[in-house]
Structure formats: structure tokens, C-alpha cells
Amino acid sequence: RAVNYRHAYHAGNFADVVKHATLALVLDHLRAKDKPIAVLDTHAGIGRYDLQAIEAEKTGEYRDGILRVIDRPHPALAPYLGVVADMNPGRPTPRLYPGSPELIVRLTRPADRIHLAELHPEDAAMLAAAYRGDPRVSVVHQDGYIALKALLPPEPRRGLVLIDPPFEVTNEFERLARGLRHAHRRFATGIYVLWYPIKDRPPVAAFHKDLAESGIRRVLTAELLLRPDNDPERLNGCGLVVVNPPWQLDATLEDLYGWLRDRFGASKSGRATVRMLVPE
Numbered sequence: 030r031a032v033n034y035r036h037a038y039h040a041g042n043f044a045d046v047v048k049h050a051t052l053a054l055v056l057d058h059l060r061a062k063d064k065p066i067a068v069l070d071t072h073a074g075i076g077r078y079d080l081q082a083i084e085a086e087k088t089g090e091y092r093d094g095i096l097r098v099i100d101r102p103h104p105a106l107a108p109y110l111g112v113v114a115d116m117n118p119g120r121p122t123p124r125l126y127p128g129s130p131e132l133i134v135r136l137t138r139p140a141d142r143i144h145l146a147e148l149h150p151e152d153a154a155m156l157a158a159a160y161r162g163d164p165r166v167s168v169v170h171q172d173g174y175i176a177l178k179a180l181l182p183p184e185p186r187r188g189l190v191l192i193d194p195p196f197e198v199t200n201e202f203e204r205l206a207r208g209l210r211h212a213h214r215r216f217a218t219g220i221y222v223l224w225y226p227i228k229d230r231p232p233v234a235a236f237h238k239d240l241a242e243s244g245i246r247r248v249l250t251a252e253l254l255l256r257p258d259n260d261p262e263r264l265n266g267c268g269l270v271v272v273n274p275p276w277q278l279d280a281t282l283e284d285l286y287g288w289l290r291d292r293f294g295a296s297k298s299g300r301a302t303v304r305m306l307v308p309e
């Protein structure tokens with residue numbers, strides 16, 4: 030199967046802001062404790078993006094994303110926007126945008142370990158080139174779900190797994206839930222962050238049901254909807270699943286996503302919904 034999705038067209042869009050701000054909060058929590066961590070990013074992309082590149086300018090999605098949140102930002106965006114600022118010294122409007130690998134690399138410490146998987150051959154090569162000089166990072170050109178099985182449990186046995194697939198195939202929700210179940214069996218104490226699109230509600234409802242019946246506990250879902258979730262052809266919102274969420278992440282995300290909803294100019298049906306899908 031060919032990999033067609035190219036994240037460069039979507040870098041910095043509203044869904045990236047939601048995902049990357051949440052990822053940065055979780056990394057910030059993990060590094061607060063003086064113990065090394067391992068981070069696995071199963072669908073890593075190329076690492077960093079140029080918002081003035083042809084791809085990003087072609088869609089202009091970043092204008093309705095990152096550019097909407099940099100003035101008078103919400104306090105919970107601090108770890109995320111700190112990385113954006115560090116990548117763009119002297120520029121009030123960012124040109125370079127961090128993908129998940131860049132956030133991970135910049136929000137971890139010398140003793141931490143980082144595993145990045147990417148299936149697209151060119152993207153995997155760019156990713157490897159971007160982090161060649163960092164001895165903490167290993168890049169595998171491999172299916173992310175296979176990497177998940179191969180690399181868990183990680184060493185050290187504390188850390189984070191990000192699963193951020195492109196949703197190009199119709200059964201991605203099933204693959205995502207299955208991937209999480211397998212991974213959780215190997216590494217039950219890890220924090221997992223999963224991203225998913227919200228177009229229309231039925232596939233999301235089925236995914237939540239699947240997760241609720243998985244036997245996994247402490248499952249948080251956090252969604253930001255900008256438009257009614259009734260159009261299977263349109264990205265109307267997005268959600269994150271966080272397994273083993275840090276203490277009070279739910280309250281922080283509820284406040285942050287409500288703020289993002291307003292900044293992104295959501296329609297009347299826009300809403301932020303954070304809930305414990307499965308408690309302790």
C-alpha cells in the first residue's frame with residue numbers, strides 16, 4: 030500500500046495545535062520528575078515544517094491554526110509555544126513549525142530515549158537526517174504498529190507513546206484501538222496519546238465503545254469540535270485519547286480546548302468535551 034498522506038500540507042493547522050499543545054503538556058509533566066523516560070512516536074512525519082514552503086502555503090491551514098493562538102496565549106500553551114518561539118528566534122510570526130518529533134526532542138533531557146517510526150520512505154529519510162546528531166534518537170523506517178510491538182516495553186520503563194496515524198484507510202480506528210490494546214498489554218504504566226479526526230460521529234462513537242470495552246482503565250478523551258459532526262468528508266474537529274493521564278490534565282484541557290474553540294472561530298455547534306471515558 031502506498032503512503033500518500035503528506036503532513037507538510039497540514040502542518041500548524043487547528044488539529045496540529047490541539048495535538049501538539051496536549052503532547053507538550055504531557056512531556057512537561059514527565060520531565061518534571063527526575064527520572065529518565067522513553068518516548069515512542071509511531072507515525073512521526075519529518076520532524077519540522079517550513080510554513081512558507083509550497084505545501085503549507087497551498088492550503089494556508091496554519092493561518093487558522095498556530096497563527097490564531099500566538100497573541101495573548103492561554104497559559105497552558107506555554108510548553109508548546111516555548112518550542113515554537115525557540116525555533117523562531119527574532120520572529121514574532123513563526124516560520125518554522127515543530128512536528129511531534131521536534132517537540133519530543135526539545136522537551137526531553139539528555140538521559141531520555143526517543144524512538145521515531147515513519148513508513149513513507151522520503152519522510153523517514155528526512156527524519157533520520159534531521160536527528161542524526163542526537164544520540165538519544167533512533168529512527169525506524171517501519172510500520173508504526175509493528176514498531177509499537179517491537180519496541181514495548183521500552184527502556185527505561187517510564188514514558189509516553191504517541192500514535193498519530195494519517196487516517197487514509199477506512200479501518201484506521203480499528204487498527205488504532207487494536208494497536209493500543211497490544212501496546213498496553215506490554216507496557217501498562219505508560220502514558221498513551223492517540224489522535225483521531227472527527228468528521229461524522231458514528232465512527233468516533235464506535236471507537237469509544239471499542240476503547241471502553243478494551244479492559245484498559247484511566248482513559249481520557251478530549252475533543253474539540255469546530256462545526257457540526259455530520260459531514261464524513263470534512264475535518265470538523267479532532268480528539269485525543271490519553272491513557273494514564275497526568276493528574277489534572279482533564280481540567281487543564283477542558284479550559285484550554287474551550288479557549289481554542291473561541292480562538293478558532295468555531296460555529297455555534299462548536300464545543301470542547303473532556304471526559305473520563307473509563308475511570309480508575
Ligand code: SAM
Nearest residue numbers: 036072073074128129147148149172173193195
Ligand atoms: N506525528 C506527526 C506530527 O505530529 O508532527 C504527524 C504525523 S502524520 C499525521 C502521519 C504520518 O504517518 C505521515 O508522515 C505518514 O507518512 C506516516 N505513515 C502512514 N502510514 C504509516 C504507518 N503504517 N506507519 C508509520 N507511519 C505511517
